[in-house]
Amino acid sequence: MIGILASVIDGILIGAVYGLAAMGLTLIWGVMNVINLAHGAIVVIGMFALYLIAHSLGLHPYGAVPLMIVFGFVVGIALYWIGVHRMIGRSELMSLLSTFALNMVLIGLGTAWWTTSPYNVQVSMPALSWRGYTFTGTHITAAVLAVVIAGLLYLLLYHTRIGKAVRAVATNREAAELCGIPTTQVLAMAFGLGVALAGVSGTLIATMFPFTVLSGEAYQLKSFVVTVLGGLGNPAGALMGGIALGLIEGLATPFMPVSWIPIVEFGLFVFCLIAFPRGIFSFSKA
Amino acid sequence: MSTLLEVSHISKRFGGLQAVDRLSLTVNEGEILGLIGPNGAGKSTVFNLINGVYPPDTGRIFFAGQDITGEPPYRVARHGISRAHQIVQPLAGLSVLDNCTVGACFGRQALPLAAARKAAREVVEMIGLGDRADSLAGSLTTAGKKRLEMARALSARPRLLLLDEVLAGLNPTETERMIETVRKIRDSGVAILMIEHIMRAVMSLSDRIVVLNLGTKLAEGTPREVADNPDVITAYLGDSKLLTAAERPA
């Protein structure tokens, strides 16, 4: 029983990072009704960014976090113009295929440069001991940073003009345009924000676990599960959904081999979609 | 005239909003029932409940004696209820003829493909889209799309046609034409339940009218009775005494 409690708490910590990743996905979804199938690839970019920044540039690993946010934002805007802009308003099928194509290109490039070998970034943080349980320093730091970034997102969305513009476009693009908001630029920024969130979550994950170019796929599935748990377009729900997922993983890990976890998550995903189409933590109106 | 559609005490709540509150109405065979009311009165919701887009929270819906409450839209269509939507929903990548063929294949008559195509062509000619039969539905003008919406609903040879603001956005000539078409449809034996805001059309076309306000029935009767009803006038305009004699509906 002791091990399970520690596992659960660890799961909650990691879950906060899942929530951060999912926030990127659900933000894009909620604002422009585009499901970003390149999400996993962006998480991978975040992971490798940590590697490059820590090893090649020799900076402190956690210095990569703010850098990744900025870099992710810029990359996101670029990706918007390359592959998403022309898909806005077209059928869902088309935007699915478009973001999926972006994913193929990114992963293909990543595989060409880094192959599928595992990479690891050693980050040393003091562990926390409490009543005989030890909690990894990196996990705690990652969780704290995830919550902080989530808080910053909240401040941005609800206490700045830009955030208001984003929310306006998300609610009713035409009306926002009529109010003088340059909606296309706002969409590009929102996409950039979503990508930044996904990317920085990858960076945080890389501080905790080894990774490969193909790791993104698992996190993409997790992000989708979280988005479904938390309700579409609902960042607060995404954070809670992420923690919930982390909790579930924490409960499951002591009992089953690692390779089965994605299958459990997939089952959970399908179950939630069929049983709770609006999300469990959804705050949105029907 | 026998009862075709019987709606009995249906309600629907969305979160905090009671959109429809214990509403009952009937539509008889061969009649045109107008459904009017201020914006937000719940009219489109009533249509959604009747044709199965979502099930009512309470109450039952009977069609030709059968209980169709809560059945999904495709089953309701099979029973013989067709709908022309307020916001047109053409199958844009298919031709006008194919659009109507879908209606004929999967509606009440459930015709095989070849027969359905023939039936569809007849309807397309009747509604005046004959020369555009092979054009893609997405390429029509708004008025054309509205007519396609009607043609498609008719192709299934329904017994009851739900018309949702089919006159909206039409110029005077198109409006006259549409009114004539509606009359022709009724004369061919199809009952019609019609949501409309253009009072002149509702008054002249409807055999009976039901007035909806805040999800409940405010008044019911012939056009004359409803027009003279002070509650109705108040609901629309705020104060019945503000109308001069000339303005009161005839």
Place this chain on the structure above:
Amino acid sequence: MWRRPFPWFIAAAALVYALYPYLADDVGLRESLLLAAVYIILASNLNLMIGYAGYVNFGNIVFFGLGGYICLYLVTALHWNVIPAALVGGVAVSSLALLFGLGILRLRGAFFALATIGVNQAIQQLVVNFEPWGGATGIYLSLESYGSLGGPMQALWITYLMVVGVTAGSLLASYAIRNSKFGLGLLAIGQNEDAAAVLGVPTPLYKAMVYSASAFLPAVAGGLYFFKSGIIEPTSAFNLQTSIEAIVMVMLGGSGTILGPALGAFLYEELRGFLLTAESFSQFQLVIAGALLLLIVQFVPGGLLGFVHQRWPRTRRWLE
């Protein structure tokens, strides 16, 4: 259907395709034509989902792999002849797909797409852990298994002919469905699912039916293909990359048409062959496929055939 010229054209083309390498006794040609034929099968059956019903089945390869496994198991463990084994594989997989489809086709858009990936990965994982099917090593065919078809040499030719038959079957099935009531309902669903339902199209049933139909021939083809290869193992049987390439083929040639996916499959195979030999490009296969898909979806969403139809509208009539 046989009163129109198109099916005859397909049958004739299939005959030429089948007999040419046989008459020329060119095994190398046969092998590359076989591979192309398999891709055409995958693409044209996938087209039923993407091009007709508008649902992207990212994990479509699962039908191929599962069909292959069932067939090879029946051949090795129960000593069946490959022909009934492949057919049984097809029936089994499409029945499973029907059951499963009723469930996951309640999901819309991306959810469905992701669910299909999940299905493929889950089945792959299950097979890896399933000892009767060889686990992670897979199933090997011994030379004896080819005895029922008259020995290995002859068996390969017979298998080739059957695969071409399945290819022709796929194209003819696409044509037949397209011109049927079922097909019209599917197209309506693909245009606007809610409007289709209001018109009376029984959407849940039709979606499950097309999902099942799109599983049958790929499963049979899987049985034949892996029989020819002599071995099946989880990584190649459920290879997600092939699944994705099938999508690119459909979009390249023109989704929703009948010849489009075949054309797309053929062109893509040519492109891939060229890239693989050009040393510097072989690593970038996925990148190029992705870039291609990106360009198609943004600028020529109708694919090659769609472009032709738009530019020369009269071709819509006969070039399906």
